[in-house]
Amino acid sequence: LSLPVALSGDININTSAPYKLHAGDEFFVERCNWIPFDNPPEEIRGRVHIRYNHPGIDGTIYPQPDGSAKIVLDENARAITPGQACVFYDGDVVLGGGWITRTANPKLQKNSQEKELDPALT
Numbered sequence: 001l002s003l004p005v006a007l008s009g010d011i012n013i014n015t016s017a018p019y020k021l022h023a024g025d026e027f028f029v030e031r032c033n034w035i036p037f038d039n040p041p042e043e044i045r046g047r048v049h050i051r052y053n054h055p056g057i058d059g060t061i062y063p064q065p066d067g068s069a070k071i072v073l074d075e076n077a078r079a080i081t082p083g084q085a086c087v088f089y090d091g092d093v094v095l096g097g098g099w100i101t102r103t104a105n106p107k108l109q110k111n112s113q114e115k116e117l118d119p120a121l122t
Contacts, residue, residue, distance in 0.1 A: 027102065044062075051084045057073045
């Protein structure tokens with residue numbers, strides 16, 4: 001089973017990789033919407049939900065000036081999949097959210113036109 005690794009709307013590339021490589025503790029989201037903040041702080045602690053009905057994992061959200069954010073989870077998560085929604089909570093309060101764009105797994109390539117995945121990883 002393969003899942004998306006990176007999405008590129010500009011040139012319509014959907015790079016895929018085996019399901020087992022979609023585990024990790026860091027990833028990136030774009031088009032963030034911050035509910036209680038006009039300008040979010042540099043670092044936010046919260047519960048991170050990486051898909052619908054996900055129980056969430058505690059982590060740190062690092063908002064970026066371009067409207068994206070880097071997410072660092074306190075523990076590994078499976079199936080961090082580009083294209084899925086990611087929502088941040090403080091208890092029952094929604095802090096914000098965005099769309100997962102790519103994982104920080106060094107074994108995954110950002111663009112299938114750059115390099116193929118190492119066959120040893122599949």
